[in-house]
Amino acid sequence: xxxxxxxxxxxxxxxxxxxxxxxxxxAQFERPVMLxxxxxxxxxxxxLAKKAFWPGKIPFPLMHIDTGHNFDETLEYRDxxxxxxxxxxxxxxxxxxxxxxxxxxxxxxxxxxxxxQTVTLLDALTEFKFDCAMGGARRDEEKxxxxxxxxxxxNRFGHWDPKNQRPELWNLxxxxxxxxxxxxAFPISNWTELDVWQYMxxxxxxxxxxYYTHEREIVRRDxxxxxxxPYNRLVDGEEAETAWIRFRTIGDMTCTGATESRAHTLEDxxxxxxxxxxxERGGRADDRRSEAAMEDRKKQGxx
Amino acid sequence: MExxxxxxxRDLLRFTTAGSVxxxxxxxxxxxxxxxxxxxxxxxxxxxxxxxxxxxxxxxxALLTDGLRAEREQGITIDVAYRYFSxxxxxxxxxxxxxxxxxxxxxxxxxxxxxxxxxxxxxRNGVLTQSKRHGIIASLLGIPHVVVCVNKMDLVDYxxxxxxxxxxxxxxxxxxxxxxxxxxxxxSALKGDNVVNRSENMSWxxxxxxxxxxxxxxxxxxxxxxxxxxxxxxxVRPHQDFRGFAGQIVSGTIKVGEEVVALPSMQRSRIKSIxxxxxxxxxxxxxxxxxxxxxxxxxxxxxxxxxxxxNIPEVEHEFEATLCWMxxxxxxxxxxxxxxxxxxxxxxxxxxxxxxxxDVNTLHRRTESETLRxxxxxxxxxxxxxxVFFDPYERNRNTGGFILIDPDDFRTVGAGMIRYSSRSxxxxxxxxxxxxxxxxxKSTGITWDPGLxxxxxxxxxxxxxxxxxxxxxxxxxxxxxxxxxxxxxxxDEGYQITRLDGDNVRHGLNADLGFNREDRRExxxxxxHIARLFYDFGAIVxxxxxxxxxxxxxxxxxxxxxxxxxxxxxxxxxxxxxxxxSSPDAAGPGTPPTPPTPAxxxxxxxxxxYTKASLAxxxxxxxxxxxxxxxxxxxxxxxxxxxxxxxxxxxxxxxDTDRLSVDEAVEQLTEAIRRASAL
Numbered sequence: 002x003x004x005x006x007x008x009x010x011x012x013x014x015x016x017x018x019x020x021x022x023x024x025x026x027x028a029q030f031e032r033p034v035m036l037x038x039x040x041x042x043x044x045x046x047x048x049l050a051k052k053a054f055w056p057g058k059i060p061f062p063l064m065h066i067d068t069g070h071n072f073d074e075t076l077e078y079r080d081x082x083x084x085x086x087x088x089x090x091x092x093x094x095x096x097x098x099x100x101x102x103x104x105x106x107x108x109x110x111x112x113x114x115x116x117x118q119t120v121t122l123l124d125a126l127t128e129f130k131f132d133c134a135m136g137g138a139r140r141d142e143e144k145x146x147x148x149x150x151x152x153x154x155x156n157r158f159g160h161w162d163p164k165n166q167r168p169e170l171w172n173l174x175x176x177x178x179x180x181x182x183x184x185x186a187f188p189i190s191n192w193t194e195l196d197v198w199q200y201m202x203x204x205x206x207x208x209x210x211x212y213y214t215h216e217r218e219i220v221r222r223d224x225x226x227x228x229x230x231p232y233n234r235l236v237d238g239e240e241a242e243t244a245w246i247r248f249r250t251i252g253d254m255t256c257t258g259a260t261e262s263r264a265h266t267l268e269d270x271x272x273x274x275x276x277x278x279x280x281e282r283g284g285r286a287d288d289r290r291s292e293a294a295m296e297d298r299k300k301q302g303x304x
Numbered sequence: 305m306e307x308x309x310x311x312x313x314r315d316l317l318r319f320t321t322a323g324s325v326x327x328x329x330x331x332x333x334x335x336x337x338x339x340x341x342x343x344x345x346x347x348x349x350x351x352x353x354x355x356x357x358x359x360x361x362x363x364x365x366a367l368l369t370d371g372l373r374a375e376r377e378q379g380i381t382i383d384v385a386y387r388y389f390s391x392x393x394x395x396x397x398x399x400x401x402x403x404x405x406x407x408x409x410x411x412x413x414x415x416x417x418x419x420x421x422x423x424x425x426x427x428r429n430g431v432l433t434q435s436k437r438h439g440i441i442a443s444l445l446g447i448p449h450v451v452v453c454v455n456k457m458d459l460v461d462y463x464x465x466x467x468x469x470x471x472x473x474x475x476x477x478x479x480x481x482x483x484x485x486x487x488x489x490x491x492s493a494l495k496g497d498n499v500v501n502r503s504e505n506m507s508w509x510x511x512x513x514x515x516x517x518x519x520x521x522x523x524x525x526x527x528x529x530x531x532x533x534x535x536x537x538x539x540v541r542p543h544q545d546f547r548g549f550a551g552q553i554v555s556g557t558i559k560v561g562e563e564v565v566a567l568p569s570m571q572r573s574r575i576k577s578i579x580x581x582x583x584x585x586x587x588x589x590x591x592x593x594x595x596x597x598x599x600x601x602x603x604x605x606x607x608x609x610x611x612x613x614x615n616i617p618e619v620e621h622e623f624e625a626t627l628c629w630m631x632x633x634x635x636x637x638x639x640x641x642x643x644x645x646x647x648x649x650x651x652x653x654x655x656x657x658x659x660x661x662x663d664v665n666t667l668h669r670r671t672e673s674e675t676l677r678x679x680x681x682x683x684x685x686x687x688x689x690x691x692v693f694f695d696p697y698e699r700n701r702n703t704g705g706f707i708l709i710d711p712d713d714f715r716t717v718g719a720g721m722i723r724y725s726s727r728s729x730x731x732x733x734x735x736x737x738x739x740x741x742x743x744x745x746k747s748t749g750i751t752w753d754p755g756l757x758x759x760x761x762x763x764x765x766x767x768x769x770x771x772x773x774x775x776x777x778x779x780x781x782x783x784x785x786x787x788x789x790x791x792x793x794x795x796d797e798g799y800q801i802t803r804l805d806g807d808n809v810r811h812g813l814n815a816d817l818g819f820n821r822e823d824r825r826e827x828x829x830x831x832x833h834i835a836r837l838f839y840d841f842g843a844i845v846x847x848x849x850x851x852x853x854x855x856x857x858x859x860x861x862x863x864x865x866x867x868x869x870x871x872x873x874x875x876x877x878x879x880x881x882x883x884x885x886s887s888p889d890a891a892g893p894g895t896p897p898t899p900p901t902p903a904x905x906x907x908x909x910x911x912x913x914y915t916k917a918s919l920a921x922x923x924x925x926x927x928x929x930x931x932x933x934x935x936x937x938x939x940x941x942x943x944x945x946x947x948x949x950x951x952x953x954x955x956x957x958x959x960d961t962d963r964l965s966v967d968e969a970v971e972q973l974t975e976a977i978r979r980a981s982a983l
Contacts (some may be wrong), residue, residue, distance in 0.1 A: 007557065009315065013591075014316050024593070025648075028648070051581075056580065057541065166383075179645070193390070
């Protein structure tokens with residue numbers, strides 16, 4: 002009799018690992034929260050959370066930091082998805098932080114609220130006394146994230162110090178902390194963009210329509226295709242056009258770039274990603290501002 | 305679709321790379337990403353800009369992997385960075401770590417999850433301290449496969465001789481390591497030779513290029529599918545009728561209906577169901593995150609471990625471990641109450657003592673140090689407040705690894721690998737030391753494979769410890785007579801026992817040997833190793849050999865664990881026969897200092913029994929008529945007649961058969977064996 006080898010593939014391994022990390026967070030922290038942006042990575046993460054505790058409920062709330070610059074589709078999907086996975090949702094608004102004078106709107110045309118959402122996030126963590134916030138960041142997204150831990154330590158100011166991170170050995174995650182300190186945890190650290198899409202395909206996870214091809218009014222700015230809308234208007238000299246596009250990431254409307262694509266099924270997307278020549282962050286205007294852009298934002302508490 | 309093959313399901317290989325900037329490590333990774341077309345257009349654009357700003361002519365592939373700004377400015381990488389790429393066959397996760405001595409901490413971290421390690425050697429420099437260090441760390445962390453890339457072959461004219469010279473050097477060094485699989489590949493990361501594509505400049509090299517090797521190396525066999533270990537992470541209880549234990553199976557497999565016990569309570573039950581999301585599984589294996597339910601309501605919470613009833617890990621408060629210190633602010637303190645985290649279990653823990661510090665460049669042991677500082681590695685003894693459920697790290701990386709957490713600010717300050725429970729390690733160490741001083745083996749390039757069944761497993765099943773009982777004495781002194789009776793008695797009592805007889809082995813195994821000095825030596829050498837195999841099998845083995853020379857008997861004794869407490873506690877239990885065995889080679893010149901031993905150790909694995917009879921009495925008995933023939937000159941070199949018998953100087957037991965009856969001698973020896981093999 003041939004010995005049973007119990008074969009596993011990459012997706013099984015990544016799923017088991019993410020589920021393990023999510024359960025560790027639930028077990029090690031008193032008040033964890035999972036952040037939800039409406040993007041595919043946070044959809045994946047919340048889907049894994051549902052699987053991790055089934056038939057139990059997800060034992061922590063999900064939180065959306067609403068920049069106020071969201072696509073309508075994102076918000077519709079968000080509310081539907083929360084019911085689908087049986088999760089409790091908290092929403093906090095960057096708009097409120099601006100109104101309360103906690104943070105100022107960026108100046109100039111088409112202001113981005115990326116920096117501002119960090120303030121709203123940190124305020125919300127304090128408000129609810131959350132001690133660990135799970136995010137859907139992946140290490141393959143950007144160079145600065147390649148060194149991020151699964152359990153990322155933040156000091157009392159919510160800051161990330163690359164020199165003061167705890168070594169992570171085997172699958173032992175140390176979430177012990179003093180009062181005021183907290184953690185970010187990244188259950189899908191080891192997933193690549195292609196893994197995410199292959200998994201979505203395998204599991205047939207329903208996704209917002211923005212990820213599939215659709216016809217939309219766009220503008221090409223600095224080589225990035227941006228959707229036109231109330232928060233993204235034409236600047237002098239720019240011209241609007243109509244194109245078949247889809248989004249590879251979904252964030253704030255002002256900075257999420259689209260790609261021209263005719264992919265209208267998950268299979269199409271998987272094949273497109275497998276053949277693609279540009280990183281998904283290549284379409285994000287905020288990363289292009291400086292080479293070490295991500296690192297700067299991370300130090301301030303951005304995900 | 306032409307790229308359909310890219311998106312089929314693949315397996316996953318995690319590997320670590322260690323090496324300094326000078327070795328071309330970042331260039332090697334960059335080359336792998338570049339040649340497998342994993343570098344995206346926008347990354348490439350950015351790279352060109354950066355390279356140009358730095359005034360470099362060509363695109364600097366190393367910049368692809370140098371992440372943080374501070375590092376880019378210093379031109380070195382200072383932390384573990386994870387990279388991802390995939391081919392049609394596999395997905396790869398690279399834990400990229402700096403190779404400098406002060407970054408041992410990072411190398412250890414990167415190595416902890418790796419299936420394979422790539423060690424880089426600069427072909428111009430050959431095997432340097434640092435390439436040895438990487439091998440040593442890979443070995444300590446139990447990485448099953450090592451690939452040595454001899455880089456910069458373009459700078460030595462792709463010389464086959466140079467490559468082979470380095471291979472020979474490294475192989476010699478690697479014999480000291482417990483790495484099972486080691487491979488050598490000559491490459492030029494800069495020019496792309498043998499990284500992804502086969503080198504045209506080195507047609508003499510018949511092995512696979514690096515990437516092809518990484519794609520094909522078998523890692524499935526590295527998994528421990530024997531010992532079912534399920535550390536409970538979280539209890540899921542949505543309603544009264546469902547109480548599930550969530551966790552990841554860290555080793556072994558489990559089926560519905562199997563009998564299990566929960567540690568530490570030792571309560572028994574059976575697996576009622578294995579769930580993951582909406583699926584109900586019949587069976588699950590190592591690596592899977594699942595939820596188990598049990599037939600019985602037993603109290604289990606986070607930190608407990610569910611295991612198979614007949615395969616239980618060590619449950620101990622004390623053990624020895626190899627510890628790597630990771631904290632730059634404070635050194636290891638023996639009076640600090642650290643927090644030990646192992647699987648999902650946490651306990652307070654004290655590091656009682658540093659037995660020795662290990663030089664990660666040479667494997668030398670330094671016993672003078674009483675602490676460990678940042679990046680230092682040593683063997684320590686640990687005591688925990690709660691029992692820890694573990695397997696030796698060599699056998700199970702997931703239950704043998706732990707971290708130490710500082711009780712004040714909760715930083716992770718140490719990473720440990722449990723070697724054995726405290727009792728057996730010391731014995732193991734002493735045996736290693738002695739083995740080193742024996743004859744150098746002729747066979748090289750072989751490594752010891754410990755297998756999946758350990759000594760503790762056999763002891764648990766057998767109910768007694770293994771033992772080699774060596775009866776020496778003149779022909780006719782009564783060795784075989786006594787041994788046969790003892791064997792029968794203990795066999796009837798349920799002992800796993802066997803006998804090696806001097807005459808019997810000369811029928812087969814040693815039929816090619818005569819009775820001259822050289823052949824007698826070889827006879828005993830072979831028998832000693834056979835006895836050791838029985839010992840490893842967990843048996844009690846009785847050996848009856850005249851074995852007239854002290855030298856040979858010392859040789860055999862050295863093959864077995866010595867009594868560690870013997871020197872510290874002379875005359876154990878006041879037994880007049882239980883004399884203190886002075887280790888025959890303990891005081892030899894150049895003897896490495898042996899670590900201090902804890903109390904409460906197991907008895908020795910070897911009992912020397914001097915079956916003593918006067919020559920006159922033996923000759924009177926002459927059961928086989930051999931003395932008569934020797935006196936008649938028909939046999940030459942007969943012990944006692946024309947060849948000396950060197951009396952044992954310090955045997956554990958003396959049976960004086962001139963005075964004792966056979967029954968008395970049998971009784972005395974039987975009792976001594978019962979005692980020596982008791983748990």
